[in-house]
Amino acid sequence: MANLLLYVSLFLIWGMLFYHAFLMIGGYLHSLKFEKFKRKLTVPSHGYPTVSVLIPAHNEEVVIEDTIKSMIKLNYPKERLEVIVINDNSSDQTGSIIDKYAEQYPFIKAVHTKPPHAGKGKSGALNQGLANSSGELIIVYDADNTPEPDAVRNLALGLANDDKAGALVGKFRVVNAQKNLLTRLINIETLTFQWLAQAGRWFWFKMTTIPGTNFAIRRSILDRLGGWDEKALSEDTELSIRVYNLGYYIRFFPAAITWEQEPETIGVWWRQRTRWARGNQYVIMKYFLTFYKLKNKKVFLDLFYFLFTYFLFFGGIILSHGIFIVNLIVDLELTIGLVSYALLLIGFLLFVTEVCLALSMESNQLTWKNFFIVLLMYFTYSQLWVFLVVRSSYLEAKRILLGQEVKWYKTQRFKQDTDHKSAV
Template identity: 45%
Template sequence: MTSLNIVDSLFLYAVASTWFLLLFNVILALNGFMFYLSIDRKKRNYINDTIDFPNISILVPAHNEEKVIEKTVRALYNLSYPKDKLEIIIINDNSTDKTGEILKRLKDKLVDFNLNIITTDKINGGKGKSNALNIGFKQSKGSYIVVYDADNTPEKQSLKYLVCTIISNQKYGAVIGKFRTRNKNKNLLTRFINIETLSFQWMIQAGRWQLFRLCTIPGTNFIIRRNVIQELGGWDSDAITEDTEISFRIYKLGYKICFMPLAVTWEQEPETLKVWFKQRTRWVKGNIYVLNKYFLRIFRHKTKSILFDLYYFISVYFLFLSSVIISDVIFVLGLFTNIKISLSGNYLVIWILAYVLFILEISITLTLEKGESNPQNIMLVSLMYFTYCQLWIIVSIKGIISYLKDILLNKDIKWYKTERF
C-alpha cells in the first residue's frame, strides 16, 4: 500500500468516526430536549412538602478553600430543608491556609446549625477527595448522603428536589442535579466552560437518561443511598475521578442513577488556562484509570449501563481523539508537503456540514437555559470548534501520558486541588 493510499484510509477513518460521534451527540441533544420538556411541564409536582423528610448528611471535602468555603457553608445554611434533619460535615483535609479558622468562626456563629468539622493531617489526610469522603462518611449518620464541592452554592430548593426524587423510586441508587457556572462572565475561557457544562448536562446526562435511563455521577450536587455506599465499601481511594468510578459500581449493583436538573448548584470554574489544563488533565487521567480498571472485565459485565459507558468513554478518548489528530495532521501535510488526499469528492462540503452539525447540537442545548441562547453565545459556539475544542486534544494527550508515567513511577494518589479565585 502506498503512502497516498494510507493517507486516504486514515482520512476516511477520521471522517467516519467524526460523523458517527456528531450524529450520536445530536440524537442525545434531541432526547435531552425532550426530557427538558417533560421536566418543565411537571416541575411543580416534584417536591412534596407533606412527606416526612429523611435525615441527610452533607459531605463537603475542603482542602485550602479559604476563598470559597464561607460562601458555601452559608448556602448550605440557607437550604430549604428541616434543619433538625440536616447534618453538615466539612472535611478540612490537611489545609494549610485559613480554611480551619473560617470554619471554626462559622460554627460558633451559626449556633442553630448542625455543622461538624473533621480536620485531618498529613498522616490520615491529603490523599485525595475519595479519601476525604470516606473519612466523612464514617462519621455521618444520615440515611442519605449528599456531596457538594467546597466552591458550591446550591439553590435553596435543590436539596428537596434531590431527596424527593430518590425516595420516589427504590431503583434509584443515586440522583444527580445540575451545576451552573457562577463566574461565567469573567472572561472568554469561563464563557466557553459555561457553554461546555450546559451542553454536557443536557446532551450527555439528560439525553442518556431519556434514551437509556442512565447517567454518570458528577463530582458534586448528588445524593446517594447510605446502604449503597456501605455495600460498595465507600469510594475508591485510588480514583482521582471518584465520581465516574463509583457510577460504574452503582450500575453493577443493579441501581439506576437519575438526572434531576431542577436541583441546581452554582460552582466556580477555572479562570486561567493554567488552572483549566491542570483540572482537565486530572479528569482525563481519572477516566483513563476507570477505563483501565473495567476494560479487561468488559465482556464479563452483564450490566448494559456499564458496557454503554465504557464504549462511550472509549469513543471520546480514543476514537474521536485519534480522528481529530489524524484530520489535523493530514491538513498540515497537505499545506506543506506533496502528500494529498487522492479520493474523489467534495470533502470541503463534508467538513462544513460537520461544522454546522456541531453548532446545531450545542445550540439546541443552549435553548434549554433561560438567557443562554443569545447571539453572543451562538458566536462563541462557532469559535469553540477552532479554539476550545482543539485544546481538549492537548489535554487528552497530556492526561494519557501523565497516567502512564504515574503507573511506571508507581506514584501515590494525591489531592488534585483546583485553584480558586
C-alpha cells in the first residue's frame, strides 16, 4: 500500500511540474511576440477612450502620496482621465493627503466611504469608486503602486484595439526587491508567476487571471456583472471567472508596467498569502460544483487548475512527505527505491530551470545571486506554501461551517528609502 500511495503522490507532483513546464514554454514564446501587438496599437478614430483609474486606500498614508504623484506623471490626455482615490474609512492621514491633491488637480477625485458600508475590504471600496466614475474603461491600481508613465496608455489602447478582450492585464515589478531575502524571494516568485501562469496560459489557451492591480476592464462589463463580489477575498480571481463566462478573454500585455511594494516581514507575507489562498478556495467552492451552469466551459481549465493546486497537488506533497517521515521511523518496505530519489532530483532541476528561464526574460534578473536564491527557494520558501494551504483550508472550512463573516486583511505597507530604479 505504501508503494502505491507513493506512486500516486509522485504522479500528482509530476503532473503539476509538467504542466508548469508547458506553461513556461508558452511564456517564453509570448515574450517574443507581445511587442508585435504593441506596435499595432493605434488611437481610435474618436480619440483616446475615457479612463477612470480606481485606487482603493485604507490607512495608506505611508504610500498613497507616491501613488498619486505617479498618476500625475501618466502619459495620458488629462481631459480623458479621472483618477478616483477611495479613502475607505481610514483612521490615519490618508484622507487628508488625497484631498490635498484633489484640490490641486481637476482630474483627481476623492471618494470618502463611511460606516456601515466602509472598511470591509477592497471589493466594497472598488464598488464605491465605480459608482462615482464615468470612464469607458476602468483601470485599477493598489495604493502602493507607482505605474510607469505609459502604463495606463498601454492598458487603454491595448483594450481599445482588441474587441474580443474584456480585460487587459499588465505586468508588475517589485519596488523593494532588494530590501531583504524575503523580498528577493517574492520578486523571483512574482516574475516567475507572470511569465509562467499569466503569459503561458495566454499563449496556449488565451486565458489570463485578472490580478489585484494594473489591469483595465470595460465599464460595460462591470455594469453587466454588478461590480465586484464583496464576499470574495480574491476579488480579482472571482471577477476573472465571470468575465470569461460572458464570452470575453483576458489578454496579458506586459508592456504596461507598474511597480508595487511587497511584504518585508514573514508575518505580513503570511497573512497576505493566507488571504489569497482562502480567496482562491472560495472561488473553487463557488463555481466548481455549479460548473455546468457556466456558459463558457473554457473556465473549467482555471477551476481545475485551482482544484489541482489546492487539493490534488497539495495532497500529493503531503502524502509524499508523510511517507518519507514514517519510513524514517518504520520500514515501509518501499520498492521504488532509487527511482523515487531520481524523480525528486529531476523535479528539483526542472523547478530551477523554469524559474531561471523566467528570470532570463527580465533585464538584469538572471544573476548568480538570484540563481543561488532560487536553489534556496525550493527548500524554504516553496515549502512554506504547504503550511500556508493547511492554515487557509482550516480557516475557510471554519468560516463555512460556522457561517462567519469574511474579514479582509489589508497588507501592511512600509516606508521606502529609494525609488524603484534601484530594484532593477
